[in-house]
Amino acid sequence: MTFAxxxxxxxxxxxxxxxxxxxxxxxxxxDQWIRERTGIRQRHIVAPEEATSDLAERAAxxxxxxxxxxxxxxxxxxxxxTTPDRVFPSTACLLQQRLGIHGCAAFDIQAVCTGFVxxxxxxxxxxxxxxxxxxLVIGAETMSRIIDWTDRSTCVLFxxxxxxxxxxxxxxxGVHSSHLHADGHYAHLLHVPRGSSxxxxxxxxxxxxxxxxxxxxxxxxxxTLGRIVDETLAANNLNKxxxxxxxxxxxxxxxxxxxxxxxxMSLDNVIITVDRHGNTSAASVPLALDQGxxxxxIKRGDMLLLEAFGGGFTWGSALVTY
Ligand code: UT7
Numbered sequence: 001m002t003f004a005x006x007x008x009x010x011x012x013x014x015x016x017x018x019x020x021x022x023x024x025x026x027x028x029x030x031d032q033w034i035r036e037r038t039g040i041r042q043r044h045i046v047a048p049e050e051a052t053s054d055l056a057e058r059a060a061x062x063x064x065x066x067x068x069x070x071x072x073x074x075x076x077x078x079x080x081x082t083t084p085d086r087v088f089p090s091t092a093c094l095l096q097q098r099l100g101i102h103g104c105a106a107f108d109i110q111a112v113c114t115g116f117v118x119x120x121x122x123x124x125x126x127x128x129x130x131x132x133x134x135x136l137v138i139g140a141e142t143m144s145r146i147i148d149w150t151d152r153s154t155c156v157l158f159x160x161x162x163x164x165x166x167x168x169x170x171x172x173x174g175v176h177s178s179h180l181h182a183d184g185h186y187a188h189l190l191h192v193p194r195g196s197s198x199x200x201x202x203x204x205x206x207x208x209x210x211x212x213x214x215x216x217x218x219x220x221x222x223x224t225l226g227r228i229v230d231e232t233l234a235a236n237n238l239n240k241x242x243x244x245x246x247x248x249x250x251x252x253x254x255x256x257x258x259x260x261x262x263x264x265m266s267l268d269n270v271i272i273t274v275d276r277h278g279n280t281s282a283a284s285v286p287l288a289l290d291q292g293x294x295x296x297x298i299k300r301g302d303m304l305l306l307e308a309f310g311g312g313f314t315w316g317s318a319l320v321t322y
Contacts, residue, residue, distance in 0.1 A: 003174035004127035004135075006322060008067025008166040011290035012058035013044040013277065020156070027152040034156045039253025043159025043278030045144045051085045053094045055162035056140035059286070060095065066293075067166035069134060071099045074166075076132035077106040078123050080115025080139045080282035082311075083146060084108060087196055091140065105132070111182070112190075113249050113310025115139055115282030116163065120306070120318050121178030123167050138164040139282035146192055148209035157251070158210070159278035163286025177235050178318040179228060186220065189213045190311040221255050221309040226262045228307055232317045238303075240264050245298055249308035250274035250284040259307065271297070281310065298322055 019042045020031035034040050046055070056079055064071065077099075079092040086094070092106035105126075111118040116139035126132040140162035149155050167175075194208045225248075233240065240263045248256050250273050260270050271292040273284070280287060285306050292298040300322060307317040 002128055002130065002169050003172060004124040004167045005170035005172065005174035006165045006320065007168045008063045008065070008069065009164070009286065009290040009293045010059045010062025010064070010066055011161065011163040011287045012055045012062065013161045014046045014050060014055065016045045016047060017042050018045045023156055026149060027155060029152045029156055038157060039274050040156065040278045041275045044161055046142050046160045050142070052081055052083050052140045052142045053085045053091050053098065055142070055160065056091060056095050056138050056164070057098050059140065059162035059164040060099065060136050060138055063136065063164040063166050067168070069166055071101050073134045074099070074101055074136050075104045076123060076126055076135035077101070077104065078109055078119040078135065078137050080109045080111065080119040081141055082110060082112050082115065082281055083142045095138070111282070111310065111314040112312060113251065113279070113281045113284065114308040114312070114314035114316045115310070116285045117178065117306055117308045117316035117318055118180055118314070120165070120167070120175065121180050121316065124175040124178055127167060127169050133169040135167045136164060137167050138162060139284070139286045141281040141283045143210070143279070143281050146210050151209070153214060154210050154212055157279050159280050161277055161280040161283040161287050163283050163290050165286060165289070173321055176319040176321065177232065178316065179231050179235065180316040181228070182312045182314045184312060186313040190217050190313070218252065218255065220313065221251065222258045224313070224315050225255065225259045225307055225309055228315060228317045229259060229262050229305070232305060232319050236319050242303055243305045244269065244302040245292060245304045246270045247285055247289050247292065247304050247306045249310070250277060250288060251279045251309070263305070284308070293322070
């Protein structure tokens, strides 16, 4: 039987750091409010000339190096992003060109903050059924480009970044299971209200931004992530104590703490980056994973629970032996 195994991780953060103090100078907020309600102290923001594919490429090269693989080994590229460089071609195709790869399948996945977990689940299935042997799976975002920097209810929350993994065919797991869900009933609670097919004629002059009913999203996110922990453990016949590391989506430290409580897990076993990265949407889980691997906390053979929740609503998890 063929499984998919993570053989390398990588990430990239833009150079510019925007602190809570910087945001205090932009909107009516305070460092104390942001830290107490979200856990965020700072976030990284792209330079004017940087695009999502720049971050994706750097994270991808970093993951390839960690996996000791060359670009020529890659036979599938999936980029999870809500902030593609262009309407089309996909950011995955732009990245493929930059990496100098030609011919392999390359496509984007749009599941907002759950995007990387969706991408990992899809790549896992490609590998298990023999359609690919060595995939680049990336979450990359420039959320700062779709944020209204005068709206204090959203602009304090988000940041830019990218994370990547190389996922390879292996005789041993790897990805044990992935659990992907969505409910479009909640679309209005967290969205960018217009896109290519719903824009008025004069859209060229109008920009649209992330809008969120934060406390309603918070309530559904907390309950839903609790349920997906149960679903993931049950599907694999595991107990809470079998999980070595929780690698959660980094939207809010209070949501992360609630999921850790559900797992009866100390925060010492949770990879937390929200304080330094803010919410980087599809990039947050692979960024946290790479952080945990590179600082030596996550070791080969550890059992990881990856989970995320985001616009759609979408939510998902993956159980992975690293
Ligand atoms: O990644 C995708 C999923 N996204 C999430 O999971 C985000 C989920 N939501 C959250 O993380 C939280 O709901 C927020 C951090 C967005 C907001 O925290 P909250 O504790 O739910 O605050 P709230 O929206 O209920 O607002 C409480 C108060 C309001 O003032 P009043 O009406 O009580 O006077 C807001 O106007 O806080 C005010 N407020 C702020 N004050 C200072 C909202 N934003 C700010 C701000 N600075 N930046």
